[in-house]
Amino acid sequence: MIQIDCPLCGLRDESEFTWGGEAHICRPENPDTVGDEEWGSYLFMRQNPRGNHRERWCHSYGCNQWFNLIRDTVSHKITSIYPIDQLAPESGDDNE
Amino acid sequence: MHRHSILSIAKHALTGHRHWPQFWRTPAPQSHYDVVIVGGGGHGLATAYYLAKEHGICNVAVLEKGWLGGGNTGRNTAIIRSNYLNPVSTRFYDLSLKLYEGLSQELNYNIMFSQRGVVNIAHSRAQLRMMNYRVNALQHAGIEAEMLSIEELKFLMPLLRENSPSGRQTFGGFIQRRGGTARHDAVAWGYARAADALGVDIIQNCEVTGFNQSNGEVVGVQTSQGEIKTSRVGLAVAGHSSELATKLGFRLPITSMALQAMVSEPVKPVLDVVLDGTIYVSQSDRGELVLGGGTDVYNSYAQRGNLPRVENNMSELLDLFPAFSRLKFMRQWAGTVDTTPDSSPIMGHSPVEGVYLNCGWGTYGFKAIPAGGLTFADTIANGRPHPLIDAFSLQRFTSGALIDEGDSSGMDDKEALL
Numbered sequence: 461m462i463q464i465d466c467p468l469c470g471l472r473d474e475s476e477f478t479w480g481g482e483a484h485i486c487r488p489e490n491p492d493t494v495g496d497e498e499w500g501s502y503l504f505m506r507q508n509p510r511g512n513h514r515e516r517w518c519h520s521y522g523c524n525q526w527f528n529l530i531r532d533t534v535s536h537k538i539t540s541i542y543p544i545d546q547l548a549p550e551s552g553d554d555n556e
Numbered sequence: 557m558h559r560h561s562i563l564s565i566a567k568h569a570l571t572g573h574r575h576w577p578q579f580w581r582t583p584a585p586q587s588h589y590d591v592v593i594v595g596g597g598g599h600g601l602a603t604a605y606y607l608a609k610e611h612g613i614c615n616v617a618v619l620e621k622g623w624l625g626g627g628n629t630g631r632n633t634a635i636i637r638s639n640y641l642n643p644v645s646t647r648f649y650d651l652s653l654k655l656y657e658g659l660s661q662e663l664n665y666n667i668m669f670s671q672r673g674v675v676n677i678a679h680s681r682a683q684l685r686m687m688n689y690r691v692n693a694l695q696h697a698g699i700e701a702e703m704l705s706i707e708e709l710k711f712l713m714p715l716l717r718e719n720s721p722s723g724r725q726t727f728g729g730f731i732q733r734r735g736g737t738a739r740h741d742a743v744a745w746g747y748a749r750a751a752d753a754l755g756v757d758i759i760q761n762c763e764v765t766g767f768n769q770s771n772g773e774v775v776g777v778q779t780s781q782g783e784i785k786t787s788r789v790g791l792a793v794a795g796h797s798s799e800l801a802t803k804l805g806f807r808l809p810i811t812s813m814a815l816q817a818m819v820s821e822p823v824k825p826v827l828d829v830v831l832d833g834t835i836y837v838s839q840s841d842r843g844e845l846v847l848g849g850g851t852d853v854y855n856s857y858a859q860r861g862n863l864p865r866v867e868n869n870m871s872e873l874l875d876l877f878p879a880f881s882r883l884k885f886m887r888q889w890a891g892t893v894d895t896t897p898d899s900s901p902i903m904g905h906s907p908v909e910g911v912y913l914n915c916g917w918g919t920y921g922f923k924a925i926p927a928g929g930l931t932f933a934d935t936i937a938n939g940r941p942h943p944l945i946d947a948f949s950l951q952r953f954t955s956g957a958l959i960d961e962g963d964s965s966g967m968d969d970k971e972a973l974l
Contacts, residue, residue: 473864500953501807531854
């Protein structure tokens with residue numbers, strides 16, 4: 461069980477939240493002109509790191525707001541929580 | 557190989573069973589192998605076995621970073637079935653089931669395959685309709701499966717509560733009678749013992765730390781026990797596939813999730829089929845209830861489960877079987893499963909020449925071990941995908957030819973719960 465510090469509601473149990481997968485995936489600017497490879501990569505390919513992962517969460521059973529955070533996928537420790545419209549802060553180790 | 561038989565058991569009984577030989581050697585890695593298999597779980601060991609047996613390629617190493625069968629092979633709930641939907645899937649999984657039927661004889665090792673029947677249960681009309689669709693598809697593919705009425709469900713599972721106070725109703729179900737369970741450790745040990753006897757080197761505590769490439773081709777692997785030269789590498793590392801892919805310079809459409817299982821204290825026989833629904837539960841030969849559900853809700857490499865999913869699995873179990881409410885649960889654990897967007901595996905070529913993929917098994921890898929090993933060995937030996945796994949290529953995520961098995965793999969209804 462992890463607890464997440466919702467930017468609006470404060471510390472709550474994970475069961476109140478919905479995980480939204482990897483954050484900062486950019487839809488190709490011009491879908492009409494991208495090839496299958498790039499489009500497939502956008503749709504399906506994921507970082508899936510063992511270590512720090514930048515991901516989206518929604519406080520579904522609270523304020524219903526989306527936000528981003530950085531979480532270690534082994535220890536589940538959350539090191540940073542930041543707004544959905546912000547670029548990722550330097551996380552040091554993001555396995556890229 | 558020391559063959560197991562009634563005679564050999566009797567002979568060893570005379571000396572108090574103190575002189576059974578070791579099942580496999582513990583060799584140091586050589587400097588070169590024809591094929592290196594990364595991952596000493598069911599798929600890796602089966603691949604090595606079939607490489608040696610079917611293709612005569614015996615200069616093979618299986619590298620395992622931990623202990624043999626200590627990953628998802630030893631952590632699953634040991635269910636075997638082939639009741640999938642798409643023809644490419646049913647053909648593949650039914651080959652696997654057929655191989656399982658003869659595996660104890662093939663390996664001369666008792667894998668305790670018990671074909672007690674796998675029952676799926678529908679809690680809505682939509683689910684029932686989907687089951688009808690699946691049963692029709694299965695029968696069309698020549699695979700035995702039949703719909704069950706509520707009365708038939710209650711006959712098979714007398715303790716089942718069809719309508720619970722939570723408002724859940726039961727609308728029917730279906731059964732694949734050839735499905736069942738096997739002892740998962742025995743599958744790994746049986747393949748390891750048979751592969752070792754054919755000359756395969758099984759090297760435990762040997763982690764792959766990197767790959768040597770030259771002109772886009774693999775020429776060797778770096779391990780915690782030194783460098784090994786090879787031109788063919790098979791990756792069978794389940795939840796850790798993305799990590800190795802990163803080392804090789806490509807990405808995979810895989811998300812690693814924690815999938816939990818747990819067992820109760822042993823009780824007298826109460827459930828003699830495998831139930832597959834919002835949770836899956838069967839009773840082991842020792843009498844323990846073996847219980848599993850969906851994955852945890854976020855990606856994880858922790859190999860340990862989370863309390864919300866335990867609570868969810870328990871409440872589902874008691875909703876179906878209120879009689880189990882006073883059972884104590886003894887153990888709970890988790891494996892790191894490699895889920896894909898369409899709940900089908902990824903097998904065949906990788907973007908790096910000489911590196912072959914056997915991953916994306918998500919929540920359904922154990923049942924696929926014999927067919928996975930057989931087709932993967934064929935793929936590596938011949939340098940082209942085996943016809944049965946052609947559709948499972950990584951390329952499908954570019955072409956869009958996905959094989960949606962979200963319903964058959966159980967990912968759909970189990971995810972909808974949380």
